[in-house]
Amino acid sequence: MTTRCSSNCCIEAGHSVQCTELFMRENVTEELKQIQPEDESKKQMLDILKRFHLEEEMESDAGDESMLSEELIQKAISGDSIKLEDLSDDEIKRFRQALASGELSKMIEPWTPWWKNPSAKSISLSPDGSQLIREISTDDTALSSPMTASESVINEIPEGPEIPLPSLKQLTRAEPSPLLTVHLVDILYSYCFTLRLYNGDWHSDPFGASTVALSMSKVMGEDAKPETVSEALATCIEETCSPAYRHTGGFRFAIGLVDDIITIISLGGTAVVCAFCDFQRLIQAAERMLKEEKVGRTERAHSSQKLRSANRKLFFMTCWAHEQPNDSWPSLARIVEVQKASLEELDSGSQPRNAGRKSNPQSKVLIEEV
Numbered sequence: 001m002t003t004r005c006s007s008n009c010c011i012e013a014g015h016s017v018q019c020t021e022l023f024m025r026e027n028v029t030e031e032l033k034q035i036q037p038e039d040e041s042k043k044q045m046l047d048i049l050k051r052f053h054l055e056e057e058m059e060s061d062a063g064d065e066s067m068l069s070e071e072l073i074q075k076a077i078s079g080d081s082i083k084l085e086d087l088s089d090d091e092i093k094r095f096r097q098a099l100a101s102g103e104l105s106k107m108i109e110p111w112t113p114w115w116k117n118p119s120a121k122s123i124s125l126s127p128d129g130s131q132l133i134r135e136i137s138t139d140d141t142a143l144s145s146p147m148t149a150s151e152s153v154i155n156e157i158p159e160g161p162e163i164p165l166p167s168l169k170q171l172t173r174a175e176p177s178p179l180l181t182v183h184l185v186d187i188l189y190s191y192c193f194t195l196r197l198y199n200g201d202w203h204s205d206p207f208g209a210s211t212v213a214l215s216m217s218k219v220m221g222e223d224a225k226p227e228t229v230s231e232a233l234a235t236c237i238e239e240t241c242s243p244a245y246r247h248t249g250g251f252r253f254a255i256g257l258v259d260d261i262i263t264i265i266s267l268g269g270t271a272v273v274c275a276f277c278d279f280q281r282l283i284q285a286a287e288r289m290l291k292e293e294k295v296g297r298t299e300r301a302h303s304s305q306k307l308r309s310a311n312r313k314l315f316f317m318t319c320w321a322h323e324q325p326n327d328s329w330p331s332l333a334r335i336v337e338v339q340k341a342s343l344e345e346l347d348s349g350s351q352p353r354n355a356g357r358k359s360n361p362q363s364k365v366l367i368e369e370v
Helices: 007-011 019-036 040-062 070-078 089-101 118-122 146-156 180-196 208-215 227-240 250-267 269-292 299-321 326-350
Strands: none
Touching: 040 146, 180 208, 180 227, 180 250, 180 299, 180 326, 208 269, 208 299, 208 326, 227 250, 227 326, 250 269, 250 326, 269 299, 269 326
């Protein structure tokens, strides 16, 4: 059940900052109570989990055939560079699946998400939301190998906005809906999923990464409007456990992503702003890449429209997150924690009796936390 605003608040066609903060705090209690035996979202999630475990068993019985060709395996082992433009469409698909499933985990150095970096706890932005000027040390100016420079790009904290953020009053006359707190969870899930899938380096294929991101986020990709955190997470997890993405690790991977969301939100508004900025740069890079892609006019127009819409939503969400009070973030993190516990409880009761047997090694989580 979602906490509703007063009739006066709705009649005035807006919601105050206090209303938004109250929504986030009161929903901690509401989310604790909302998982009832007859709850539709619980039934939906149970169906998703049972279907996933059944399909997982069937895949395990099918064998452990490698998703990579022998040629690609030899290239990866020998350290040769593997460029997407040198691969066929089928090889690109197999390579991404192998990367996501963990088949290449022993050949590729595991990526540590920037939100796990200790320095993420001290992110600072200017009062207007723009990034602060960072002091460059002598170590930063030292010559480094291309590999070291690449690792630095994907491991460092994403930069904040390059220019001051406008106030929400400059963007819209009406106060934003408090349901944006729910939509934020959907968007962060998609962001974390995409970075995990690409091992932190979306720069290698921004258009492909944006396609993944918009298929995972129904808020940005389909203009969905979930009303509860439970609904938002259920939709994202259903997509993660679908045939298209089940190779990433399914439910176990999804729970790891929920942990990522909790971590980012717990870091506060500055971390959320930096995450949205990084996500927006991904979308903008995809837009630039789309102009160079040799695709049909109709397909290009459709993709371009979705990317423009996602870009606008991310900018608005960035401005909104910047204006939220600092003490509202722990409340939202707690809501997500409650939902994570509920999901894990549901999963424990949905697994088949013979789930204890040896599982398919390719159904492991994408990147195990180091």
